[in-house]
Amino acid sequence: MTDAKPMRADARRNYERLLTEARRAFAERGVDASLEDVARSAGVGIGTLYRHFPTREDLVETLLRERFDTQAEKARELLLAEDPLKALYAWLVGFGETSAVYRGLTEMLADAFDDPESRLHASCAAMRDAASQLVDRAQAAGVFRTDVTVQELLLLLHGASWAGSHLPGEGGTERLMALVFTGLQTSEQRGQRAVSAPR
Amino acid sequence: MTDAKPMRADARRNYERLLTEARRAFAERGVDASLEDVARSAGVGIGTLYRHFPTREDLVETLLRERFDTQAEKARELLLAEDPLKALYAWLVGFGETSAVYRGLTEMLADAFDDPESRLHASCAAMRDAASQLVDRAQAAGVFRTDVTVQELLLLLHGASWAGSHLPGEGGTERLMALVFTGLQTSEQRGQRAVSAPR
DNA sequence: TTACTATACGGAGGAAGCCTCCGATTTGTC
């Protein structure tokens, strides 16, 4: 919890530059972008990059941290929303967007889920825990299939988000996520389209 | 269509060895496995590998070709089955298995779908065409959502297959695929579980 | 068998990326 000592001025400056360039590189090239390239663009030696971010995942995690925290916060808020089904879906949409920011991220996150050593693992677990209460509530309300675990749900929508990003044109992700989500509602609910109808 | 000249004996031998080792390497390490390593294991120079398979996709495509053909054939057979819904699902299960043989293949296939230049593109297109009639039939029978395109369906189940492979334990893929598929049936059909009930 | 040529082999080599290590530099402080 303690943030240790404050960074030296040059360290802080380089840290920021690296994050900026990494964000750009990952957006353009996906999470497999060259780290040497990131360091170069940031006008910094490769050694400096590795000191600040010992692994690629450290870098990714730092970039996503804010989004992850936002998602966790959002889950807490949505727990107070009146419609459990809409609440869950609203949260999942945000989740899907986060999981699709960088090409290749989906795979990386899924791997992190299984690997407790991964720097991303804690964030993923936090995400799952944040979601679980929303899922529980929807299931308790009888509007969502009860034979689906949180992990399955997240992985599945993650997959739908990934699939959507490979569809030509815009809105593929939202569409496929809605399709899957609708299919996971209990039968009685389906006709009532709690989710904005796809297409 | 013509197979050109027969290969020279040594060429044929190396070709086979390369395929064998590639199959093993891709199974162990995923489609990103080192090609140098494949050549080494096959007891062949790296130049030989590249002559037979100019790109990684050429190699993957050759390995999958048989499965793809099998799937296309299966589609033709299933067109004669009496239950359109079960037929479609049966086909998709096979499709899911194929899309999950090697780690990382899902991404590669999805990219190939968008890229007409890719060696895998033709195979993917053939797959889609093979599936389309099965989908049409199920939709015409009123048991499957009509607002879903073949491409969306394939990509989505591809994603479900991918998601399932990241689930701990066995049977994740079948389970998630069944979950998605069930959700895409028309409401009337859902209660009747045309698909073996997940879990 | 021998000789010849189209075919195929194989690895050197340049480019790039990964990551580590440690001498050189800079910052903050007294």
Add this chain to the structure above:
DNA sequence: GACAAATCGGAGGCTTCCTCCGTATAGTAA
């Protein structure tokens, strides 16, 4: 202004990618 701790940066060892071309070999015809 001087000193120690913190930080920098890139050389270097390793791996992989892919190309190019001199060398080796299979198949064939005499």
